[in-house]
Amino acid sequence: MADNLIQKKGESTWYVRLAVPADVQKAMGGKSVLIQSLKTGLRSEAMTRRLSILAGWKAAIAAAREKRALPEDWQEGVIFQLEQFDQIALQQKRKLIGETVPELPQADPEMLAKMAADPNVVALATKLVTDKMKNGLAGQIQFEEKLAHLFKRLVPAQLVKSYQLTALQRTELDALTGSPSSYKPASPITKARLKTYREFRESRGGAAKHVDQQVGKMERLSDFLKKEELPLSFDTVDSWLKSLNRAPNTLSQYLMAGTAFWKWAMKYDAAWREEYKDKVNPFVGHDLPKGGGSEIAGQEREMYTRADTLMLHQAALDNRDKPLADLIALGWYTGARIEELCQLNKGSVITVDGVRCFEFPRSKSKASKRVVPIHPSLLPTVDRLSKDATDTFLIPAESADKYGKRSHAISKAFGRLRTAAGFSKLHVFHSFRHTVVTELIRADVPDALAKELVGHETGSVTYDVYSKGASAAQKLAAISKLPILS
Secondary structure: OOOOEEEOOOOOOEEEEEEOOHHHOOOOOOOOEEEEEOOOOOHHHHHHHHHHHHHHHHHHHHHHHHOEEOOOOHHHHHHHHHHHHHHHHHHHHHHHOOOOOOOOOOOOHHHHHHHHOOHHHHHHHHHHHHHHHOOHHHHHHHHHHHHHHHHHHHHHHHHHHHEEOOHHHHHHHHHHHHOHHHOOOOOOOOHHHHHHHHHHHHHOOOOHHHHHHHHHHHHHHHHHHHHHOOOOOHHHHHHHHHHHOOOHHHHHHHHHHHHHHHHHHHHHOHHHHHHOOOOOOOOOOOOOOOOOOOOOOOOOOOOOOHHHHHHHHHHHHHOOOHHHHHHHHHHHHHOOOHHHHHOOEHHHEEEEOOEEEEEEOOOOOHHHOEEEEOOHHHHHHHHHHHHHOOOOEOOOOOOOOOOOOOOHHHHHHHHHHHHHOOOOOOOOOOHHHHHHHHHHHHOOOOHHHHHHHHOOOOOOHHHHHHOOOOOHHHHHHHHOOOOOOO
């Protein structure tokens, strides 16, 4: 079918046919094949008539490839941009009459760049400035209104220029730009709003992981509101929390994320501020369950006994997972957090007053920065790991996650090993910290020294602020009291 002509079974009429490439099928109305009758039974005529139709189809495919398909939430993006220009105009007018106004989020830089590159836009803006600035304050206020109107007119124009719109989408776009208030998103926590919130948090120096977690929690709330078709209120937040099946501490983090978003929106998002001006923060005042929420919520983590640890260590060796077996040994003899152990490298092994030690950098708190003597039974393992290290790290890892966390994969491997060995969810790698502290206390190691070894604050101003801590010899004597695995 090199000439794109076909005849249907039982018909003499010729048709022109063209397969639509997969990458543009959505933009072409979801069609995988285009077929049109040529209204002739003569092949010679069909050969001629097909040319213009094929040319039109191929041009449409080429245009579709140049333009992207509209994102699912395009309506929210349009409304958000229109609202931003209205906000900017309002704030600028308030500034002109001497009012103090809060800082506004920046308008979409991509949109502004496109406008600045359009000579017609620049010419029109220049004319507005020339015409209105000479009329004093009234002219300046009128200029802000006209400029906002100009930018708002260009929002749909840029959308049409950049994306492939169906006839139905074009009609909806005209309706939205004509009456933005007619559109009500399924959730007020829109993707456009979250994008601006993320940029705000990042511009204020928020840690990438923390920002991701906070935005992610708001995305889950938004999905809940859409699915259940509910407004944002105290009652719906309460229902959302109950649906999460999380421990009280985790639910508290969800509420803190909600409050952080709410405060930002009430201060920097004029449309949100107007919609919720008479509403109280729906994320405050909740009574969280005590010990409820998830199957292990409120329950203390279990500690590993020596027999438990020997079983896990051997299971890792049986699985030919030497790095995991070494990690278990390190956890037993140090009580360090799993990420602290995965970050240990050759340079972390130092000698203090003749005692070989691990130097842990600060991680969770000031107390987490500490020097811990290496248990005598662990020294051969440390020597082997230092000798075999290919990237300086003692515990090899497949790769770090996007936040640089090296323990991600091996932590999951430990979870699978623990479950296969019959341990409950109350047994986690962190349980080794409970084990070490318990063993040290039972060996009559002073409480303050035990806390110093695992990186906990003692709660004593004298010890935490003024003391330089125990000597290397004292810490070695204490850590040596941990039971030997082998």
